[in-house]
Amino acid sequence: MSAHPTLTPLRRVSTDVLEVAYYETGSAGNDTVLLLHGFPYDIHSYVDVAPLLADSGFRVVVPYLRGHGPTRFLSGSTPRSGQQAALGADVVALLDALGVERAYLAGYDWGGRAANVAAALWPERVLGLVSVNSYLIQDIGAAAKPLAPELEAGFWYFYYFLTERGRAGLADDPRGVARVIWKRNSPEWPFGERDLERAAEAFANPDYTDVVIHSYRHRLGFAPGAEAYAELEARLAELPAITVPAVTLDGLADGNFPATDGSPTARHFTGPRLHRIVAGAGHNLPQEHPAAFAAAVREVRELRRADAGRDRAVGRRQDTP
Numbered sequence: 001m002s003a004h005p006t007l008t009p010l011r012r013v014s015t016d017v018l019e020v021a022y023y024e025t026g027s028a029g030n031d032t033v034l035l036l037h038g039f040p041y042d043i044h045s046y047v048d049v050a051p052l053l054a055d056s057g058f059r060v061v062v063p064y065l066r067g068h069g070p071t072r073f074l075s076g077s078t079p080r081s082g083q084q085a086a087l088g089a090d091v092v093a094l095l096d097a098l099g100v101e102r103a104y105l106a107g108y109d110w111g112g113r114a115a116n117v118a119a120a121l122w123p124e125r126v127l128g129l130v131s132v133n134s135y136l137i138q139d140i141g142a143a144a145k146p147l148a149p150e151l152e153a154g155f156w157y158f159y160y161f162l163t164e165r166g167r168a169g170l171a172d173d174p175r176g177v178a179r180v181i182w183k184r185n186s187p188e189w190p191f192g193e194r195d196l197e198r199a200a201e202a203f204a205n206p207d208y209t210d211v212v213i214h215s216y217r218h219r220l221g222f223a224p225g226a227e228a229y230a231e232l233e234a235r236l237a238e239l240p241a242i243t244v245p246a247v248t249l250d251g252l253a254d255g256n257f258p259a260t261d262g263s264p265t266a267r268h269f270t271g272p273r274l275h276r277i278v279a280g281a282g283h284n285l286p287q288e289h290p291a292a293f294a295a296a297v298r299e300v301r302e303l304r305r306a307d308a309g310r311d312r313a314v315g316r317r318q319d320t321p
Contacts, residue, residue, distance in 0.1 A: 004194045007043050007050065007062060010070060015093035017078055021070035022063035022094075026054035031127065032100045033297055034091065035062045038109020039212060040178035041284055042069060042202035044195075045108070048290035049297075056298055061098065065110060066090055067211030069202040080207045082110075082215025084138050085229035085236060088117025092125055101125070104304075106297050108132035108285055110215070120240040121232060127244070128300035130293070132285045133257045134248040134275070135265040137236055143221045154184055154256035161216040170212060174203035186282025188253040195287075245272045245303035247296040251281030251288070272303045 007023035035046040043062045050060045064071040091114050104127045105115035113136040119126045160166035217223035225233050250259035262275025278292045286293040
């Protein structure tokens with residue numbers, strides 16, 4: 001039996017809050033793309049995407065998010081927040097620690113939200129965005145508005161995690177919780193126990209339960225955010241537009257997020273944007289359909305280049321007497 005591939009070796013770098021563990025491949029002289037994983041998943045969502053993008057001329061960085069894998073908080077007194085502002089701020093802090101002025105950001109679920117937040121609040125740091133399920137900045141002010149019952153059923157864990165029973169359940173069996181979510185989110189993905197076992201290593205982080213529980217309680221308005229992110233959350237409450245070039249993706253086999261033509265979120269994207277639908281893909285789209293995800297990253301790079309070309313052409317016309 002062949003070995004199950006892993007993204008190793010890992011590197012580590014310190015930000016203001018975290019020691020971030022990450023995998024890197026590709027040439028350091030190329031444009032950087034950060035690949036950001038979701039919950040309950042890990043960096044191996046990109047095990048097949050990373051080499052494709054390295055071969056396409058990117059420097060590829062795949063970090064473990066706060067509360068996952070070997071990523072650690074530097075201080076025991078730092079709130080174990082999982083709120084969206086914290087995730088977005090972590091992205092920019094990681095770019096600072098890596099010495100990267102601007103990068104492409106690509107992600108899904110929590111990682112997609114982190115990328116959306118960074119692109120909206122720090123557009124000067126973002127070359128382009130790839131986001132599964134389009135605009136992912138949470139409208140916490142509207143959190144009490146119900147969805148259709150069939151969609152609410154798929155979000156059972158949101159409400160489970162509001163309870164102390166849910167906290168205990170996640171702490172006792174994070175792998176079991178993940179298995180149920182994976183099956184619901186990606187009904188056509190034939191993942192195996194070895195896939196789940198590999199990802200579950202990330203759930204052993206000592207802060208995993210606290211970060212996850214806070215994330216879901218905060219997004220539903222049942223827990224306050226950390227004071228350090230209050231200003232950022234106030235800006236996010238305005239649902240800021242994403243102005244950088246973007247490629248958004250929907251999977252036709254996503255168990256909780258029905259695919260659209262992109263129009264429901266179009267108002268949130270004021271820069272160049274393309275929307276793609278991926279047949280057979282569920283919520284963990286980069287792991288289920290790595291070629292489609294890698295193609296989206298290459299496509300947003302082309303959008304960026306075309307946009308820059310238009311800007312240069314406009315500048316030349318304006319300079320012409």
